[in-house]
Amino acid sequence: MTGQRRRVTSGVVGLLAPFAAAAETVNAPSQCTLDPGPIRTVTRVVDGETLVLDDGKVVRLIGALSPRARDADAAAGAWPPETETIRALSDFVLAKRVKLAFSGRKVDRYGRSLAQVFVLDHGREEWLQGRLLAGGFARAYGLPESFACAHELMAHEAEARRQRLGLWSNGIYRTRPADHPGELMRERGKYERVMGTIVSVGRTKGATYLNFSSDWRTDFTARIDKKVLAANPEFDKSLDGLANKTVIVRGWIERRNGPLIDIADPSQVEAPDEAPPTEAPKEVRPAPPEGAEPSAVNLKSL
Known part of the structure; x- marks a missing residue:
């Protein structure tokens, strides 16, 4: 199916202990539009949002901004939210097969792939960015031309904020x-x-x-x-x-x-009194053919 657009599905289930608290509350269907990419194996976790694959390519987890020591002007490697995110990410993806999916800008200025990542494990798929956000291991964000799934990303983050999970229990991220x-x-x-x-x-x-x-x-x-x-x-x-x-x-x-x-x-x-709903994307649809009317991506609106 090389070169073809196809349906990519991500089931939301609790596979990793650090994410379990959020898994039970993020389980309703939602949709956003992505193009499917390759399936590879993760060989290294560089930091809380960067993976290296078995073909040597580097992937940045677009949409999930991981904590960094510079957030608190702390010493490198000595900021607990950063080290906890790296540990959780490593446990979840290292040596696992992952499926990449794209929308808009595919590569950043450093040559890293900007991808939504789905972890394949025992016939199931986990949306990696959603898991990081739902567990309080990251904050939702986007870059110009890279705001796909913003509604879903923010929904996961909102639930973690509500429960004060992970970094949201730290005053630095108030x-x-x-x-x-x-x-x-x-x-x-x-x-x-x-x-x-x-x-x-x-x-x-x-x-x-x-x-x-x-x-x-x-x-x-x-x-x-x-x-x-x-x-x-x-x-x-x-x-x-x-x-x-x-x-x-x-x-x-x-x-x-x-x-x-x-x-x-x-x-x-x-709008602070209108937090996004706590849906998780169970289905990610391919982009429409050239010239067709694009499907709407649900984004937060005021």
């Missing part, structure tokens, strides 16, 4: 307040969830800005490029209604005047 710009600026270059009330929505020719204060020069702002808005018209329409609403924005903190997060996908803006 949601940051938008009205503390000095604190946010100290986290520059780190991936954070920031919660606050939007004071105004400003539009320019190139972007739309969610302003969390009247002084955008010093305080926290979220920016959405016009290309993102053009690709997500319903999201674009919803933005003007966000003034005076409390939201959570996730992404990497940058410095542009004050602290800023650049929004590349609607899933980066969440």
Whole structure:
């Protein structure tokens, strides 16, 4: 079936002890669109989100951001959330056969494959990213052109947050307040969830800005490029209604005047009182043929 698009199915069952707490609560069907890739064996775990396969290829687990010592400015190899994730990942995938699946951007700038990974074990399949997120071993994220399954990824993360599993029991990964710009600026270059009330929505020719204060020069702002808005018209329409609403924005903190997060996908803006449902993807459908209308991917919408 080389070169053909086919149905890829991932059953959700509890195979690994560290993930067992979340497995019982993440069991309803959901869908997202992926292209199937090769089946290989994992020969090495580099870190909490990077695998080496038996053909020498390196795979980055797109969608599941593992803890790193730099999150807490800790010494390399001495940050418990990082070492626990590496241990759990190694137990789960090392020497196992895995199936890769892709959507959008397939390779990062370092040549690593950006893939959703399904572990094959005794005739069953486990969605690896879902397991890491459901166990509190990672945070949901995406990269430009790599936000496939954002709804499902965030659903798994939300359940782990609710139960305070893994990294979510650690204060380093708490949601940051938008009205503390000095604190946010100290986290520059780190991936954070920031919660606050939007004071105004400003539009320019190139972007739309969610302003969390009247002084955008010093305080926290979220920016959405016009290309993102053009690709997500319903999201674009919803933005003007966000003034005076409390939201959570996730992404990497940058410095542009004050602290800023650049929004590349609607899933980066969440309503805190509307956590995503706790479905797990039991079925991942192939992308439609060339020229056909694409299937909708369920993403968090406001």
